[in-house]
Amino acid sequence: MSEKRIPPRSLSAEESTLLARVDEQKAQLVELLGQLVAIDSRVINLETFSDQEPIFSFVEAFMKQAGATCERFRCTHPHVPDGSNKAWPSLIAAIGERGTGKALQLCGHLDVVPFSPESWTSDPLQATTRDGKIFGRGTADMKGGVASQMMAFKILSSAGIPLKGRLQMLFFPDEEMNGDYGSQFMAREHKAAIDAPTIIGEPTGQPPIKSPAIIVGEKGHAWLKLKFHGASGHGSMPKPRSNAINKASKFMANRGKMELPKVKPPLSLRNMLGSLLSRYSLGSLLSLARAPATEAPDPYNEDGLGIGNFFNTTISFNQIHAGTKVNVIPPTCEMEIDVRVLPGVTVKDVINSIVHYCTRLGFRIKIPGEFVNLQEAAGKLKNRPMDVELSIISFTPGTFDDPGRPFTTLLSGAFEDVYHVKAVHFFAPGSSDAVFLRGAGISDVVLFGPTGGNTHDANEFVDVEDLVNTCKVYLLTAYRMLCK
Ligand SMILES: [Zn+2]
Incomplete structure (x- = not known):
């Protein structure tokens, strides 16, 4: 679907250098997503403990290598016997000082929903690139967005530009089961540690719409x-x-x-x-509005797009x-x-x-x-x-942040400088970890992440080009918030 282009604004030399670095790191970004997909991080339900230690260890090691100081949080699992060591991890990885008044938080969940391999055309735990898309469980929801954020963090951290504030990444273990042990636990017990303007890298674009939206509220x-x-x-x-x-x-x-x-x-x-x-x-x-929403429309679906649900x-x-x-x-x-x-x-x-x-x-x-x-x-x-x-x-409860706030305006500007199309702000009918962060009184929480499809379904994918572009938007936003 074609989009109206807007004329590119000129970027500073430092900004251009940073964005060029994302292009240079494209193969590493795709590889990082492959590594995240290969670690099975399925969650089943609130009663069933899923061991998220392997994926959290991997991510923590990467972030430490990228120069971050890491802090782990543990929420014990209520349905396992007392004395067991089973707990759900959350992780904060950060560079820069706290308390300068400037901060940006990039946030994502590392868990994925279950799958039946027989309905997939390739192994769901092995990221496979075809036609400009990467297929695999969690590529869209939301290991793709997480990989882009991690790469943006690494590039800024290694750029040698002094930070005037704090850039932190926040990782949750259980968004797909309502965040009881991740976002809800952290918002309740450790709000001060996560109270910063936040971009959650959930996929906010769906083909045929090419460029992702910025989601400012959710039901x-x-x-x-x-x-x-x-x-x-x-x-x-x-x-x-x-x-x-x-x-x-x-x-x-x-x-x-x-x-x-x-x-x-x-x-x-x-x-x-x-x-x-x-x-x-x-x-x-x-x-x-007339076109089918997916390439292979479900013959049983007689309900159309459901615009009223918004x-x-x-x-x-x-x-x-x-x-x-x-x-x-x-x-x-x-x-x-x-x-x-x-x-x-x-x-x-x-x-x-x-x-x-x-x-x-x-x-x-x-x-x-x-x-x-x-x-x-x-x-x-x-x-x-x-x-x-x-x-x-x-x-x-449903939550909403006014899209006219300075943080959203800054993110929208970075988006327009990378995509050369107008930023659109949307309200989502589904909910994510954002509702718990906003619900705890953290202002400036938005969703923005790479275009993908078949989320929670077989043959889930993320758009390769969009992984790169969203990484650029995260990086440019962080630079403008923390380095100027
Ligand atoms: Zn998600």
Whole structure:
């Protein structure tokens, strides 16, 4: 998809020299990504300990060689026996002084999601270059961005330019499981150590869009469990009204009537369109909206791009468990729902919506004791047995930083000097470690990283050219923040 070019601005001699160094180091950057991909750092779930020591040791050794002072943090794993040495590492690697008032933090997670090698065309643990792309688990999400950041750090560190502040890299072990042992732990226990303007190198571009966006905010989530209760019995005597599966299915089938919390989105459709039109022509935007999002579109996908998901609270029914035998009516049905919320929506707002909806469906609902049950308070359905119990798996609020802040402006300038197209600022429907950093009160947290695709899927890839370009953007941003 073609982009409107903007005329290049002139760079200082020192800036040009630094950027030329990235081009010289391209083979080393690709090699570094290959080394990161080859270290298996899959995480499974919160209950299962994954040993991230091998990848953290590798990264720590690299950073020390690049001149960094390293500090390790350990969050012990709650599901292993006491006295075990199992812990989740986080790592800070830094050059320059703390407390000068100038600091930049480059941040990434080293874990990846699981994979089934049989669905891949090449070994997921061996980075493979084809058609200008590097394939392998984590190349896009997000070992590619991490490799670019590490290389930018190394180049600045070895350039011999005195720093007037501190450049630090922050590595997390478990973003793919919600950051309980990494970003959440660090934001809670060691906030002072990580409180700096931050660029998280998550992939923020997706083909056919060539140049990555700068993400300034993300939706949060309310992950909830609903347990429906019904009458059990013999399958030969169906119970259409009291079968727990039927209740769950009634809950899902009428979701159009559920009034999910509404707030004004931080970036309106108009803002986002305006931003996109500074980079793309209207014609190419329209063709993008019509084009399939991937090279091999899923024939079952009838839902299109889902632009509305950026601006509204959404709900997705993603897990359901019920029944033990074909001829037995199940007494319960458990469902897990994924509600995504804009900044400003609280978990109480979400629960109230669900309580109101259950009242409309004629279901009596029980909610956690710390919330006022509006159904109960109104004296409704009190003679019914409890149809459904709601519990909270986790809640994270949505967060947003104004894209007009000086830090974002500086990053955008560096982006435009490398890419020669306008920077676009976006709000993401998914969440990352950024929500926990912003949630702890750290301001200036943005996402920016190399274009890639098939994240969390087979044949994940990152664009080689973009690895180089994002590395240049990190380097230029660090130089302008810390060396001038
Ligand atoms: Zn990620």
